[in-house]
Amino acid sequence: MSGKTSGRLTALQAALAAEHAAVYGYGVVGGRIREGRRAEARAAYDAHRVRRDALAREVRDLGAEPVAASAAYALPFPVPDSAAAVRLAAELEERVAGVYADLVRATGDARRREAAGALREAAVRAVRWRGGSVAFPGLAERAGTAREPAATGAGPSATGAGSATPTA
Template identity: 75%
Template sequence: MTRPPSSPLTGQGAVLRPVSGGGREPLTALQAALAAEHAAVYGYGVVGARVDDGRRAEAREAFAAHRARRDTLIRAVRDLAAAPVAAAPGYALPFPVPDAASAVRLAAHLEDRVAGACADLVRAARGPLRTEAAAALREAAVRSARWRGGGVAFPGLAERSAATGPPAGE
């Protein structure tokens, strides 16, 4: 199955990467955000399996939040009379995740990627969809900061946050 060029999924399996560029059509940005949520749901399965007991509840909450957001985005795509992008059967992780420390890095990485896709959706959308995308961006940025232990200056905007250093795991 091939992915559209605007998708945040690339490579063998799929790896989350920043979705760049404003000026997207709302449906294209919506599909990219949905693809990022699919990948985050998968990634949190790995995080939950590797993270320490003290952070397992946080991983479960994030997993549930991404599943709920994914379902909301599926409905939004269908409301635009389009077929939602399907989840891949598997995803290649951006780096090895053999232990709890790398699981925490992966969680921050997942949130950074979702924030990037949501930032693109904020730029492309109007009305309630834009409001929902802004809320999703905020939630991803907060979760990323919690996993990382600190925030970035411009969450979701790779071109602005580069001055603060690379996202976790890169």
């Protein structure tokens, strides 16, 4: 496998891991969010499932085994109520946007357009959840916050580019 293909595969696996964590996180959001925002949470959950499935197919098309979802993920903070669920949804989207920014950098042509579209969608959802935006969504180094790089693509990091940390 060439270095370019290897870098692309690593970025795809990281995006897939982030999507797995986002799907899990939205399960928590859906259980805590107030009725008035439940449809929004469901739409985001469905969007992440579709992206997750497409990424898994793309990884398989490259001849690799897609990174598996963890059985559970540690959330970045407790989610006891609807307000915390809204914060979690915004956090999930910001972390997914960061991973897609990495995928934009690692790929070209049609895959880059797809990754840019996913980055845009996550950034828009984050703004809707948070009620405000950042100057460069998905680019923590430009927004003034540090973001750890995706470690191995085996799972997202609670403080890094993924959505939550897998638990044993």
